[in-house]
Amino acid sequence: MDEETETPEDPRREFAEECRSARELHDPAALTQAQLARLLRTSKSTISRLETCQGAIPPDLPPLLDEVFATDGKFKRLHEEAVAASFPTLYRRRMALERAAVAIREWSPTLVPGLLQTADYARYLFKGGAPRASTKETSAFVNDRIARKALLDGAMPPDVYVVLCESVLHRRFCPPEIMRRQLKALLDAGSRPTVRVQILPLDSPAHLFIDWPVSLITSPRHVTSVCVENYQTAGIVDDLDYVRNAVRTYDELTGDALSARESARLIAEQMEKLT
Template identity: 85%
Template sequence: MDEETDSPEDPRREFAEECRSARELHDPKALTQEDLARLVRTSRSTISRVENCQGAIPPEIPPRLDEVFGTDGKFKRLHEEAVASSFPTLYRRRMAMERAAVAIREWSPTLVPGLFHTADYARCLYKGGFPRASAKETSAFVNDRLARKAVFDGDMPPDVRLVLCESVLYRRFCPPDVMRRQLKALLDAGERPTVRVQVLPLDAPGHLFSDWPVSLITSPNHTVSVCVENFRTAGIVDDPDYVRTALRTYDELTGDALSARESAHLIAEQMEKLT
């Protein structure tokens, strides 16, 4: 068993124990791992790995377990906690805030933000930064990254606003087919009623956020925190004056950006050029 699962309070271990318990106590009769695998549309070996804390939990499994066992989101919550615990302490508060948010405003000058990643895009990004990473490490990163997208699928998903620098559409660190699928994922996300995607043109005026990605996360009590990330660092700023400045800057960005419809058209154009 992995070292991270030695604590009985570890959410990954709790997920495994709850899965095994729900399976064995299932009414009217206990389920075998093969029975459960069939119900959640996966393999027996996957259920075995989940129950033995071997590797990451496939992100499609928790909601299916909740459906089979009628557990009202328990497995989804434990999975989110397990994913958050796999990140350095520096990022965990941000992850918790993201899961509870009523609104998320994202700005990125360089890359598609993690909330919108496809598996292939995330994999190329990770391998570019960590070329010596093993297949297991890369797979764990991709699974953790995709698990963050669960915020879109809850009963009350947050309002998400994304502004991308136009240069993000043209960056070629991954193969054209991977980038094409990533751009398609952006278009699909923008069709959600709670998501708005805008592109900031290359000739837009300079602004406070020009050099780094920024997230503004609104909590259920409507306070806003500003999250800034850089190389292996992350900062969360709650100071009211800074937050007001950040909100004003974001409003300026959305005002200078193309409309959602114009942005979608530009993204689709770039997709067609990728061969």
């Protein structure tokens, strides 16, 4: 392990140290790894891996650690920071904006956005773009992608608005059953009170975002940043004129898109065609 990953600023290492410290300093008596594992309904080997920085942090454990040790969200925060740090540098600011957001507006012309992807869908997507990736690399990508979804389950989740081109429903780069489960996950997400999913019909007019996915992320201070991704690049735009134009374009998309109810009906119809 290089010197950089040994620094205490590394959130993955800090998570490990905080876990070990909380266990050893537990009141009224220190807990062994086996005892903590029983409280968390996991295995001793999992706790050992957590405390020695081996592998990804299982996303269900941080909130349980916060509950056992009454740490008021500390382990959840460290987990989110560890996930963000695992992304390439050019994506890290986006991850930070996402974690603090009060609203996230997503447009995608081709794929289900990462926040709403299932593990299998994400796996096929990654393997398609990186066919020589190892099993370990693929698992790391999928774990990181799924971990991002934790922000939807927080105490104060952001409002999430998603507009997808209808072509997303018909794209079949994965087996039908996997795509069916992904569409079911879309329906489930759209049933949340903080998530709205709309489908933009194929015959809709051309628009500014037609060629690429765009995310509009709004901070607690109601400042919006525009995130645009292309091949091996990602940009964040804060220029007020560009942001204003992007927000106006997104509003037009939601106006041209089917309603949430009509969109859910279309998604369900496509699911049936995949059975």
